[in-house]
Amino acid sequence: MIKHLLIIFIILIPTHLTSFCQDKILLINGKILTTNKIYNIDNKSIAFKKNKKSLFAKDTIKKIPTYSVFSIKYSSEEEKIIYQTDSTKGFILNTADMRAFIYGEQYARIKIKANTATIIGFISGAIGGYYQFWGTPLPVVTSLLIGIRSPKCPKTCNSCDFEDYLNNKYFIAGYQDYGSKKKISNSVKGGIVGFLTTSLIISYISNHNWK
Numbered sequence: 001m002i003k004h005l006l007i008i009f010i011i012l013i014p015t016h017l018t019s020f021c022q023d024k025i026l027l028i029n030g031k032i033l034t035t036n037k038i039y040n041i042d043n044k045s046i047a048f049k050k051n052k053k054s055l056f057a058k059d060t061i062k063k064i065p066t067y068s069v070f071s072i073k074y075s076s077e078e079e080k081i082i083y084q085t086d087s088t089k090g091f092i093l094n095t096a097d098m099r100a101f102i103y104g105e106q107y108a109r110i111k112i113k114a115n116t117a118t119i120i121g122f123i124s125g126a127i128g129g130y131y132q133f134w135g136t137p138l139p140v141v142t143s144l145l146i147g148i149r150s151p152k153c154p155k156t157c158n159s160c161d162f163e164d165y166l167n168n169k170y171f172i173a174g175y176q177d178y179g180s181k182k183k184i185s186n187s188v189k190g191g192i193v194g195f196l197t198t199s200l201i202i203s204y205i206s207n208h209n210w211k
Helices: 002-019 094-109 115-130 137-148 167-208
Strands: 023-027 033-034 039-041 045-051 058-067 071-073 079-081
Touching: 023 045, 033 045, 071 094, 094 167, 115 137, 115 167, 137 167
Parallel strands: none
Antiparallel strands: 023 033, 023 071, 039 045, 045 058, 071 079
16 A cells, blocks of 8 residues: 555656646737747747646647747746737737736636627527528627627726736736637537537428428
């Protein structure tokens, strides 16, 4: 028994040690990638070691476009800014404003679930599925209408990391941008499920000659 526990302990120790030595890659869309090692940074791409999902998995190298990265925060807490203002690529904000925008996206990821948009999308898709081909535009139009109205950014937050940014217009813009995309995405997914569900039910009933 003690021998087995010792083996497990030896296996888990390296995993826990590496988890405390992670570099963090902050993407423009607000997502954070963690890695044990960054191999190369150039104008086109950033190559890094993809974290293992299990202890016995093989090491893999992943590349992401450099333009999709805002910064890299090393395990030493040093931050390297990758983002550069470039109007030709749509990056018109300066570094400080883009950081606020990204923080807004991150806060929206925490706060916005868009369950209502999913339900509405499902219902519109189900109705559209009843009319088959002619009902196809219904869930599409519904998703577009849902995305028109931007979500309101909370004015207060309890013990959150973004309290100093809540009144920043770029933070609010990032929050609303992600929120609108999330609502549209959920509505589309719900619409597809609803449309297929109704279509399958109608097809099943037709094939069994139910009246």
